[in-house]
Amino acid sequence: MICNLKHFGLGAAAAASLWAGSALAQEETIKVGVLHSLSGTMAISETTLKDAVLMMIDEQNKKGGVLGKKLEPVVVDPASDWPLFAEKARELVASDNVSVVFGCWTSVSRKSVLPVFEELNSILFYPVQYEGQESQRNVFYTGAAPNQQAIPAVDYLMNEEGVERWVLAGTDYVYPRTTNQILEAYLKMKGVAPEDIMINYTPFGHSDWQTIVSDIKAFGSAGKKTAVVSTINGDANVPFYKELANQGVSAEDIPVVAFSVGEEELAGLDTAPLVGHLAAWNYFMSVDTPENDEFIEKWHAFIKNDDRVTNDPMEATYIGFNMWVKAVEAAGTTETDAVLDNMIGVAVPNLTGGISSMGANHHITKPVLIGEIQDDGQIETVWETPGLVLGDEWSDYLPESKDLISDWRAPMSCGNFNVATGKCGGTAAN
Amino acid sequence: MASTSFIDRRLGVFLALLAVVTVGVPLANTALSPESGLHVPTYMLSLIGKYLCYALLAVALDLVWGYCGILSLGHGAFFALGGYAMGMHLMRQIGSRGAYGNPVLPDFMVFLGYEKLPWFWHGFDMFWFACLMVLLAPGLLAFVFGWFAFRSRVTGVYLSIITQAMTYALLLAFFRNEMGFGGNNGLTDFKDVLGFSLSSDGTRVTLFVLSALALGGGLLVGRWITMTKFGKVLVGVRDAESRTRFLGYRVEQFKLFVFTVSAMMAGVAGALYVPQVGIINPGEFSPANSIEIVIWVALGGRGTLVGAALGALIVVAAKSWLTSAFPDAWLYALGLMFILVTIFLPQGVLGLIEKLGRGRREQPEPEAVEAEA
């Protein structure tokens, strides 16, 4: 027994030294960490992003890599387990010595790894739309903030469809909560009466939507044009839309605009009864630009399946990756501080025909597209913002954050600067 | 059997190894230069610290399942409650360093529009109070739950399933943002504990050593409990509950006591776990997590305490390694491991080790666990 335990102990030590040793490996390649769940509940969405990063690395290596070195992906599976995200992030940065990490989907996984990136001073690109209210030195947010998705969508419904009554339906977690709070404040500011707003939260993976859909129908019978703003999370959407279709709620009567439903989610659905329901993103697969055509083609070649769709978080990954490459080339090194200095202001083409650039708040500029679901599972743009919109990390519509801004350029270098007090909130109290 | 010493061979070897790790790993981390082959990086140290917390949790479960036949599928709930108690203290310690700079309210409360601290958050700014709650919150839940369940003589799978229902209900409740525990995001962004920064190596090492000590302590407490007549009654309850009753023992009291002690132990494990991983969220309540604890114990060797700890270490270390080495296939390996161990190693890994170690020396079968829970 001693012998065996010793073996175990030795094995662990050997593994430890091996890991430690890999840190000293010759710097022939630049390592890129990929931190997306490949199993568990989030695998459904995140696996695609892992493949997207791998494709981008592949493409970059075909072009000769970065700074003359090949890129080497390091893929781990945090298994939709939030503490495991922190563990894996630490492993990627501290032991695999990756220069940058592309990863996370849920807010909680991002929150879980934030302290790791801060402490170890590394870089994370976060490619998913989120609730905002955050700006961190080591993180670049290439997904949409609420002002790049929710507010334009509501404006569209109000102006183009004459919606007067609102159902804010979401899964009970921080993104829907925050988004709905912002929207509620925004709608009230626009003169919508409180009784014309219905807010409903459901648990993750909710599958029985009978009651809620019938409530929505009842709410919509007040004689005013009604719309549903859905922040329902991934998995629960399929049964939700199936119930909507079967209970005969058509887009012409009560349109549903969703912020978390993209091509990937629709791939699991027969969309014929859903035609006309809306989605607000910064990218649709249907967008007709040469960049997008090329991207889709490469994606199909890479994944060896012509039926696979592309979606917004993939575009965000694409933008983030190209920005990183550009910043590294500008800095001439993958050293974190140098790359951070070169990131702000970096501009790369996005897939919708514009040029996205990185703001001082670590959020990017993107167009906002409103699209309607088609019967082939695609989303066709019906409206878009005339120009690009910069992500607003601290919402102007919430009393707590309206005075906060972030600017990571020297000399301010602050993620939560309070313009009212003139102090950087995070450190002022010390 | 009667002459078995308090620290038997099995426990002795394990404690000795634990002592080596407790001293060795921090030394290898701080004293050795990073270039040295034996250097343990800080992230490994925290990782092992986390494993030790899981091991303590496994010991807690083994105490009730291995010795008393109570298969709790809800032990993750006690672990999570301990974790939340500690997390709430760490949250209060952030003070005005949060994103909004609010000196009292944690960030998530600020943006959810809380005016003032909910009543159940009061007191957590004091470390001693938080420590008390680490024991009391899981202990009280276990006591109340057990008081009802054991008095009503809910046993076997019925008990297992309602413990699962308990943790599932708590999962859903903690997901609710109205509960005031941060909803799905849980509690994160901790800065320091008792004035020591959580990201400093010194604090890391201290937490590591504390976890190792807690595991050692948990094993000793477990050993003490199971060595006494009380422990023998527990085994009696496991093997022949009605006989124990007809001998005049109030089985429900025995179960209640050990269940509560075990829950507190799990709470301590949770409290040590949280500052090392930096997050506590409702995911810890998920029934799958609790099932995993059962698997650690079964895989290591049920009813041996040491085996439970060993099982936890093996499984979580395997998971850490496999998720990096084979991100697309690790579930096959883990699943296969569970199946093979169940079929071929009914006594768990510890049983195998001891069988191999026994080899030539013929020794009486140690506390065989054949009976059903």
Next chain:
Amino acid sequence: MRILLTLTVWFGLLLASAASAQSLEDLARQLPEGSFNDRAEVVAKIGATGDDRAVGLLNALGEGELRVREADGAVIQVKGRGSKAVGYDPLTGDELGPVGSGSTESIRVNNSLRRAVRAAIGLLTLSSPDAGKRLAAANTAFAAPDPEQIEALDTAIAKEGDAAVRTAMEQARAAAVLASDAPGAEKVAAIGIVARRGGTDALTVLNPYRGDADAPVAEAADKAIAGIERAQQLWNVGQNVWFGLSLGSVLLLAAVGLAITFGVMGVINMAHGELIMIGAYTTYVTQQVIRTSFPGLFDWSLLIAAPLAFLVAGAIGVAIERFIVRFLYGRALETLLATWGVSLILQQLVRTFFGPSNREVGNPSWMSGAFPLGGLSITWNRFYIVIFAVAIFVGLLLLLKRTLFGLQMRAVTQNRPMASEMGIRTARVDALTFGLGAGIAGLAGVALSQIDNVSPNLGQSYIIDSFLVVVFGGAGNLWGTFAAAFTLGVANKFMEPFVGAVLAKILILVFIILFIQKRPRGLFPTRGRAVEG
């Protein structure tokens, strides 16, 4: 005769709009231009032309098939995608040959435009020879009341032969009258007609007149609304019962297989959820094959998939029993460990072969939509799932009570040694029993694929509920499982409107915990041999 009448009507309409007469061709050319609101007006004008060809044009617009040819700016209809795209003249239907990608630009349609299209088509089809279409047109007119349509409706009512359609038309007319500036008395009468329709649609029409400036109208509206709401409250109870039964049937489906493997055999089968998932994926594969090879059979896909799912999941069940579970009899709790391992492997297998994302399983036409039952609207898919669940349950009962296999199965589970003495091949019975439970899980998967995600995670979302249902009902008792599923379903749905979905579920869990204290062996405890884990 009818054709003649129709022609007269159209001719009349044509005359009515002659003032602003523009040819259909002109109007079609205007379709791509201007804002959505401008274009909606164009659509209305197209509807008002009464032109025969307008329906086709508008339908193509609504379907998103109209595109502008970049070369000459002509509006054409394009069918098919990519290289198979073929252009047609939207008015004549003449084929214009293949359309190269990038040579046309789509004419964007949004909901408001689609609404205008629907209204315009409604107007045009009010005199369609198909009664169903006329009814749909009347309902469209009702949902979007427009005073301009009163005349058209009057004409249509006058010649309508079908009583039901006429009623709908009259209601639509009343709704349009309400929206017009007709005198108060006429509006009060209209409110009466609309109120008779009842239901949510009527409420939608009536609600805006609650605070009407005209006091009698407001009063009549108030009264009518109160009446409808009172009726609806009653129906709400019925609706909750129905929702509850429907949720209960889902729980029953998920749990009934487990009632065999866990309840009867005592195997804590953590892979049960994955067996359900296998059933759902079998449905997916079946539909894929049908879609590519036998598209005509699509409506039969579920009926074809059901036996396949039973066999596939059943075979996997038999394999699990033969290779794993049979070594663990008498160690019930350890089956938890091994089957948990199986569940991880099955999940990952599906992820490897089918990918991690959702797969599309379509609803056959007979499972789409809803039918009214009094004031309730019952969705077909839920309706069939309830029937399916009960049918499986009854079938299972018959199998256990009436067949030799059922007899042998009961004999083996109740007294294995004696059954073996009597010449029953217990090993075979064990394998088949487990296979039966697994196969039923597969059947459940077929049904659940109609309402839920088909993804590798499908099983995980049902496993806990399944165990709760079986335990709540009393392990080993099929009727217990039946009663438990429907009790929990109905209770959940009655609580949900008051406390919300999350709290309702929490309360159900707390209720189960407390209930087990009262009855530690479940709703219908099995005497004698039961699961004694």
Next chain:
Amino acid sequence: MSDEVRGLKGTQLYLNDVHRSFDGYKAINGLSMVITEGELRAVVGPNGAGKTTMLDIITGKTRPDQGRVIWAEHTDLTKLDEASTARLGIGRKFQKPTVFETHTVEDNLMLSLAGDRGVKASLLFRIAKAQKARIDELLELVRLTSARHRLAGSLSHGQKQWLEIGMLLAQEPKLLLVDEPAAGMTDAETMRTAELLRDIAGKRSVVVIEHDMDFVRALDCKVTVLHRGAVLAEGSLDHVSANQEVIEVYLGR
């Protein structure tokens, strides 16, 4: 306390008109019986006569639907659970020998020794000299001295039966309820068991349920015949075996 009971001096156990049914099946149907202090009583009856249910009711495992069970003239047993009746001094041996299989023979007896049964007492328990001596004595009595350190699970069926009797005696009960003690024993063992039970009686009351008529004869005591949950006949073995109804019940069908 009712008058009828008060009159019965020296009564250890008194069952009065006890009823209990399971799902409509009347397991016990108007059963009345008196066991006096120090009495040895054999209870016989065909399968399903309600013998085991009777023991369940006395020990508090099953609650009667109606009727009274009075212990030592003043305590109503129907309100108590198994642990409480055990603490009052009722020891029960099961039909199937039930010992702690993963404990040693010695530990089995140690756990059964009379004494404080509380949680705290168990945690702080240290075995006393007198208790050790008592264990030695009991081991001798049930002839398991040499098996002292063996796990009870490894004993033969007959040895388990005796170990269980030893555990019963270690409890120092006032009343022993013994369910088919001779099952699985050799003839010699059976006779020795009968002898042992006869010895125990006198100091303690003993109720023996048994099928084996030889064993009952060897007990040489008053016999109660149960049938359909009620007493059919009572008296010496010869007396009851002459009873026409008893003959019908046992032989008639």
